[in-house]
Amino acid sequence: MGVLKKWLKALREITPWKALASFLSGVVVGAIVLILGLILLAPEPNVPPPHQDNSPGDVTIQLSQEFMSAAASKNLNGFGIPTPFGSLPLRNVRAQPQSGDQLSVTGDVEFPLTGSRQVLVAMRPCVASTGRPAFVVTRVLLGDQPITDLAGPSIQQRVNDAFKDFNPSIPNEHLSRVHTTPNALILIYASSGSGGQPAC
Numbered sequence: 441m442g443v444l445k446k447w448l449k450a451l452r453e454i455t456p457w458k459a460l461a462s463f464l465s466g467v468v469v470g471a472i473v474l475i476l477g478l479i480l481l482a483p484e485p486n487v488p489p490p491h492q493d494n495s496p497g498d499v500t501i502q503l504s505q506e507f508m509s510a511a512a513s514k515n516l517n518g519f520g521i522p523t524p525f526g527s528l529p530l531r532n533v534r535a536q537p538q539s540g541d542q543l544s545v546t547g548d549v550e551f552p553l554t555g556s557r558q559v560l561v562a563m564r565p566c567v568a569s570t571g572r573p574a575f576v577v578t579r580v581l582l583g584d585q586p587i588t589d590l591a592g593p594s595i596q597q598r599v600n601d602a603f604k605d606f607n608p609s610i611p612n613e614h615l616s617r618v619h620t621t622p623n624a625l626i627l628i629y630a631s632s633g634s635g636g637q638p639a640c
Contacts, residue, residue, distance in 0.1 A: 499610050499629040508535035508625055512545050515602040521549050521559055521582065522590045530559060537620040541565060543575065545599075549582070557583045561595055565618040565625060566640030573618050573627055574600050576640050 512535040520527030533547040545561040560581040568574035577596040580588045613629035617637040620626065 498616075498631075499613055501608065501627040501629070503625040503627065505535065505537055505623045508537060508543070509533075511535070511602060512599075515598055516545065516547065516595070519595070519598060522587065523549065523551070523582065525552060537623060537625050539620065539622055541619045542578075543620055543625065561592075563596070563599065564640075565620060567615050567618055567637050568600070569639045570604075571615050573603050573606065573615065573625070574640055575603075 513533045516530055516533045519530045521530050528549040528551070530547040530549060533545060536544045536546070538544060541564055543563045543565060545563065547559045548556045549559055550556050558581075560579070561577060562579040563575040563577050566574055566576060575596060577588065577592040577599075579586065580591045580595065582591075608629075610629050612631050614631075615627060616630040617628040618625065619628075
């Protein structure tokens with residue numbers, strides 16, 4: 441029993457302040473050790489590679505449906521479409537880019553007795569060997585009658601002549617791909633010499 445009294449007396453002498461002071465000093469020493477450990481064991485930060493200004497990327501030019509319709513109207517309005525009644529002028533020309541790399545051009549011809557009939561020209565865009573955008577006529581319909589053999593080559597020549605002057609000067613770039621979306625013709629200029637669209 442004497443031993444128990446000695447322990448109780450010793451516990452009473454330890455005040456709560458002494459216990460709190462020893463606990464806080466242990467926490468401070470533990471925090472310092474933890475911070476030093478994190479600093480010494482931390483991985484190197486990820487540093488991005490430096491930007492190289494001498495490596496240009498692809499340049500994309502988007503020609504809207506409105507631009508394409510204006511160009512088609514300017515170059516094909518009044519164009520003579522061969523018919524059984526002779527060559528009739530094409531009117532009300534408009535262009536409609538479509539998905540799947542196709543451009544449709546529509547217009548009307550006025551027949552003397554039966555009235556107006558629609559002309560539909562389907563074209564596929566491509567890159568010409570001269571490095572300019574070009575088009576290959578795949579189908580020409582007068583109403584529901586195919587006249588591709590009669591009118592296709594001359595329409596193709598007329599449209600491609602209109603694009604001969606369209607060649608934006610982009611330093612260190614060349615036309616590598618032409619494709620269509622439902623509302624635009626997309627021209628992609630690249631600096632690399634490979635991976636482009638085959639010439640038409």
